[in-house]
Amino acid sequence: MSEQSALTTAESVAALVAAHPQWLDDGRGVPTDPSPAATLIGTGESYAAWLVLSREFADLRAPQGPRAVVVRVPHSVDALPRPMSEEFAALVAAPEGIGPRPIHLATVADPLGAELGSQTSDTAYMVVEHVPGHPRPAAGWTDDLLATHAAQLVRLHERAYDGWGDVTATDRLEPRLSMVDTGEASMQWWSDQHPGLATAADVAALWPRVRALFAATEPQFERLERFALTHGDAALPNILVAGGQPRYVDWEWSSIGDPARDLAFIGGDVWLDPWYLRLGPERIERYLHAYVAAGGQGEPASLAARGRCWLVNEVFFLALHFRRRAEQGADPEYAERADTLLARLDAALA
Structure with a gap:
């Protein structure tokens, strides 16, 4: 799958991460065979969020759990309340442990975003660390x-x-x-x-x-x-x-x-x-x-x-x-x- 293909299915998101196994390096190194699996974990006003897990055998057995990232895909870049580059830049600037670690940004027609990540002609997305936990009632x-x-x-x-x-x-x-x-x-x-x-x-x-x-x-x-x-x-x-x-x-x-x-x-x-x-x-x-x-x-x-x-x-x-x-x-x-x-x-x- 090319990075320009629409990221609307679990298969397309998993294929994107499979093409970039370095994104899954959380300090344990790059998985040799990540065999990633994607699950839709949220659909908000602006983004769909996909959790992508490495299914490499060593990761599945690891006490800390499998390596994981979240891929955020905007429903419409033109309808975003603020450019993706602003969010990514904030994650870069934030102290460690406050938010997710920023991993990769691919933007459409956003020069600032291209400076922070890469340019894509079709589907924009953001890859960030998976933050464990749940909202408290x-x-x-x-x-x-x-x-x-x-x-x-x-x-x-x-x-x-x-x-x-x-x-x-x-x-x-x-x-x-x-x-x-x-x-x-x-x-x-x-x-x-x-x-x-x-x-x-x-x-x-x-x-x-x-x-x-x-x-x-x-x-x-x-x-x-x-x-x-x-x-x-x-x-x-x-x-x-x-x-x-x-x-x-x-x-x-x-x-x-x-x-x-x-x-x-x-x-x-x-x-x-x-x-x-x-x-x-x-x-x-x-x-x-x-x-x-x-x-x-x-x-x-x-x-x-x-x-x-x-x-x-x-x-x-x-x-x-x-x-x-x-x-x-x-x-x-x-x-x-x-x-x-x-x-x-x-x-x-x-």
């Missing part, structure tokens, strides 16, 4: 695990930047971040692209209160001078826990940005299973103090204020996204999720 998120998550984010946020922007453009970062501008830009996009969703009665009634929260917290963002590499979508499904240690997958929203965003996506006074935890003020305070105690920069009160804005921004526009998915014929549960998020947001901003 809400009941499994103890204060100890929240503190461990906070300490991992400290490691991710360790390097300081003097502005925010793309991971691949650290020489062109913006020095000031406005939450009002961020929210208004998103609302303008929805108004232009999906006016019926943006003008729905409950959405139109909530938006002034959402914007008022952003405006009231804007001084906290104006004082923000230290930025960091951020995952950008550290919600529960993207946090895999193994042996009590969290690691982060699906880095498509990564950027140089406000560390409070990563902290916020764990949940708060607006929640929805399985994405966001229901956390009261006391637990959030303990969580943020654990972050600062582990070496995280910032004051807990400012992190909490900015983080609440990020969570509100996320769930408000996620509700519109869920309604769009329902209109497109997705599971009716999407419409119910949207109603739940907006109702809880309405109560939180009362």
Whole structure:
């Protein structure tokens, strides 16, 4: 199979990895006869994720298990919210053990991606290390695990930047971040692209209160001078826990940005299973103090204020996204999720 063939079946993905056995070298060397097998393990909004295991006899008998990689194939390169090169560059920049180790990137019509990996004329894909573990249910998120998550984010946020922007453009970062501008830009996009969703009665009634929260917290963002590499979508499904240690997958929203965003996506006074935890003020305070105690920069009160804005921004526009998915014929549960998020947001901003 050529690398330009469509990667839509287990056989095609396995054949791709078979042609590149070096990708399976996890420190144990390159398998002589990997005989890879591929299994579809996830189909998200942007990517299909394939787990590829080496079936070499020695690997099947190894105490640590077979060598494995994950191949991420975008449904449509043109529809990706951010270029694949941004995600891959973030994985390159992230400290070891935070996310999957980046292995190979093949891009279509993306010069930055070609610099990081290789160019393909047809199907783009990304090969990364397989991260062991599973998302924890809400009941499994103890204060100890929240503190461990906070300490991992400290490691991710360790390097300081003097502005925010793309991971691949650290020489062109913006020095000031406005939450009002961020929210208004998103609302303008929805108004232009999906006016019926943006003008729905409950959405139109909530938006002034959402914007008022952003405006009231804007001084906290104006004082923000230290930025960091951020995952950008550290919600529960993207946090895999193994042996009590969290690691982060699906880095498509990564950027140089406000560390409070990563902290916020764990949940708060607006929640929805399985994405966001229901956390009261006391637990959030303990969580943020654990972050600062582990070496995280910032004051807990400012992190909490900015983080609440990020969570509100996320769930408000996620509700519109869920309604769009329902209109497109997705599971009716999407419409119910949207109603739940907006109702809880309405109560939180009362």
